[in-house]
Amino acid sequence: MTGVDVQEAISRVHREEWARVVAALARRFGDLDIAEEAAADAFATAVGRWPADGVPPSPGAWLTTTASRKAIDRIRRENKRGDTQKEAQLLYDDDPPGPPGAIDDERLRLIFTCCHPALAMEARVALTLRMAGGLTVPEIARGFLVQETTVGRRITRAKAKIKAARIPYRVPSAEDLPARVSGVLAVLFLVFNEGYLATGPGTDPVRHDLTAEAIRLTRLIRALLPEDGEVAGLLALMLLTEARRTARVSAGGELVTLDEQDRGTWDAALIAEGHRLVRERLAAGVAPGRYQILAAISAVHTSARDVRDTDWSQVVALNDQLVRVDPSPVVALNRAIAVAEIDGPEVGLAAVGRLEDKLAGYHAYHATRADLLRRLGRSQKSREAYDKAIELGVNTAEIAALTRRRDQLG
Amino acid sequence: MQYLVSVVDDTAGLATPEEDAAIDVFNDRLRAEGHWVFAGGLAAPDSATVIDNRGGEALFTDGPFVESKEYLAGFWIIEAADLEVALKLAAEGSKACNRKVEVRPFA
Numbered sequence: 001m002t003g004v005d006v007q008e009a010i011s012r013v014h015r016e017e018w019a020r021v022v023a024a025l026a027r028r029f030g031d032l033d034i035a036e037e038a039a040a041d042a043f044a045t046a047v048g049r050w051p052a053d054g055v056p057p058s059p060g061a062w063l064t065t066t067a068s069r070k071a072i073d074r075i076r077r078e079n080k081r082g083d084t085q086k087e088a089q090l091l092y093d094d095d096p097p098g099p100p101g102a103i104d105d106e107r108l109r110l111i112f113t114c115c116h117p118a119l120a121m122e123a124r125v126a127l128t129l130r131m132a133g134g135l136t137v138p139e140i141a142r143g144f145l146v147q148e149t150t151v152g153r154r155i156t157r158a159k160a161k162i163k164a165a166r167i168p169y170r171v172p173s174a175e176d177l178p179a180r181v182s183g184v185l186a187v188l189f190l191v192f193n194e195g196y197l198a199t200g201p202g203t204d205p206v207r208h209d210l211t212a213e214a215i216r217l218t219r220l221i222r223a224l225l226p227e228d229g230e231v232a233g234l235l236a237l238m239l240l241t242e243a244r245r246t247a248r249v250s251a252g253g254e255l256v257t258l259d260e261q262d263r264g265t266w267d268a269a270l271i272a273e274g275h276r277l278v279r280e281r282l283a284a285g286v287a288p289g290r291y292q293i294l295a296a297i298s299a300v301h302t303s304a305r306d307v308r309d310t311d312w313s314q315v316v317a318l319n320d321q322l323v324r325v326d327p328s329p330v331v332a333l334n335r336a337i338a339v340a341e342i343d344g345p346e347v348g349l350a351a352v353g354r355l356e357d358k359l360a361g362y363h364a365y366h367a368t369r370a371d372l373l374r375r376l377g378r379s380q381k382s383r384e385a386y387d388k389a390i391e392l393g394v395n396t397a398e399i400a401a402l403t404r405r406r407d408q409l410g
Numbered sequence: 411m412q413y414l415v416s417v418v419d420d421t422a423g424l425a426t427p428e429e430d431a432a433i434d435v436f437n438d439r440l441r442a443e444g445h446w447v448f449a450g451g452l453a454a455p456d457s458a459t460v461i462d463n464r465g466g467e468a469l470f471t472d473g474p475f476v477e478s479k480e481y482l483a484g485f486w487i488i489e490a491a492d493l494e495v496a497l498k499l500a501a502e503g504s505k506a507c508n509r510k511v512e513v514r515p516f517a
Contacts, residue, residue, distance in 0.1 A: 118497065164515055164517070165513075165515045166411050167493045168491075168492040168493065172494070176494075
C-alpha cells in the first residue's frame with residue numbers, strides 16, 4: 001500500500017467509523033468529552049502508525065480499542081480514576097435491554113442525544129456534525145461562516161448542559177420517537193440547506209461538503225430506522241436536490257433556476273435512487289409528512305426531461321397537500337409559482353401578492369414577483385422587485401443571476 | 411436527580427380555581443409516582459424584601475431584586491431520573507398551572 005492509499009484508507013475509515021467509535025466510547029465511559037477526545041487521539045495515532053504498520057484488518061475495532069486505551073490513560077492521568085463511577089452516572093442511561101429487534105444502535109443514541117430539543121438549534125447542528133459527522137471545529141466554522149471560537153463554545157456548552165441537566169444517552173421511547181426523529185431530521189435538513197444555498201459573501205454558492213455530510217448522516221438514520229417514512233422522504237428530497245447540484249451554478253458563477261438548467265447534467269443515479277424512495281413511500285399507503293411531499297414534488301420536476309413536460313397540476317396538487325401539513329407562507333409561494341405555470345403569470349402574480357404581509361422580507365418572494373412581472377412585460381415594476389430581491393439576497397450566485405435578469409429588462 | 415421547575419408569570423393575577431384544581435391533580439400524580447419533593451406558590455413580587463448582609467450591617471430593600479415583566483410565581487422541586495422525564499413532567503405542570511415554566515437541574 002502506498003502512502004496515498006493509506007491516507008485514503010484513513011479518510012474512508014474516518015468517514016465510516018468515527019461515529020461508531022465516539023458512540024461506543026460515550027456508552028462505555030459515560031462522557032461525551034472523553035469520547036470525543038479519545039476518538040480524535042485514536043485517529044491521530046492511526047495517521048502516525050498505519051503508513052508504516054499498514055491498515056489493520058478490522059480498522060473500526062482497532063480504533064475503538066485504541067481509543068478506549070487512550071480514554072483510560074486520560075482518566076488516569078487526570079486522576080479521575082475514583083470518579084469514573086460518578087462520571088458514568090452523569091451521562092445517564094437506564095435503558096432496560098430492549099426487546100429483540102428493537103432499534104438499538106450506539107450511533108443512534110449519539111445522534112438523538114446531540115439533537116435533543118433542550119439544546120439550542122445551533123448547538124445541535126454543531127454537536128451533531130462534530131460527534132456524529134466527525135467534522136472538526138474549523139470545518140464546522142467554515143461551513144457556517146462563524147468563528148471557530150463560537151463553534152467551540154457552542155459544543156462545550158452543549159456538552160456541559162448534557163452533563164449537568166442529565167440529558168439521557170438513549171434512543172427515545174416509541175411514543176416519543178416520531179417527534180424526536182423529526183427533530184433530528186430538522187438538524188440534517190438545516191445542514192443540507194446551508195450547503196445547498198450557502199449564505200454570505202466570500203463562500204462557495206454551493207457547499208458540497210455540507211450537502212454530502214447531511215446526506216451521509218441521513219443515510220445512516222435511514223439504515224437505522226428503515227420503516228420511518230419521513231426519514232425516507234428527507235433522504236429522497238436531498239438526493240433529488242443534490243442530483244441537480246452541478247446544473248445549479250453556471251460557469252460564470254450564477255445560480256441557474258430549475259427551468260433553465262441543463263437537465264442532461266443531472267445525476268441520473270441519484271435521481272433514480274430518489275425516485276425509488278418516493279415510490280416506496282407511495283406504495284406504503286401511509287399519509288405522507290412534509291419531507292415526503294417535498295420529495296414527491298422534487299420527483300415530479302426531475303421526471304420531466306424538458307421543463308415544458310413538467311406536470312404542473314401534479315405540483316399544485318402536492319403543494320395543496322403540503323399546505324395542510326405545513327401551512328407556511330413559503331409553501332403558499334411555491335404553490336403560486338406552480339399556479340402561474342398553469343393559469344398564467346397574471347393569476348400567479350395575484351396569488352403571490354396576497355402573501356406580501358408575511359413575506360415582504362423574504363428575497364424569494366420578490367424574485368418570484370420580479371419574474372412574473374417580467375413575463376407580463378411590466379418592466380418598471382419588475383425592476384423594482386429585482387432590486388428588492390437583490391437587496392435581501394444572501395447567496396452570491398443567486399444575487400448574480402438576479403442582477404443579470406434585472407439588467408436585461410428592456 | 412432533582413430539578414427546580416420555576417413557574418414564570420407575566421400576569422398579576424393569582425391562579426384561578428380551575429388552575430388550582432388542575433395543579434392539585436398534577437401534585438397528586440407527582441406524589442403517587444414518586445416525583446414529588448416540594449412545591450409552593452408565591453405571593454406577588456412586590457411583597458418581596460431584599461437583604462444584603464455582606465457588609466457587616468444588614469441592608470433591607472423593599473421589592474424584588476430584579477424588576478422585570480416576568481417573575482417567579484411559584485415552583486416545584488421534582489425528583490426525576492433524567493431531563494427527559496423532568497421535561498415531560500414540566501410540560502404537564504405548565505398545562506396544569508396555565509403558565510410558562512423553566513426547568514433547571516440542581517448541581
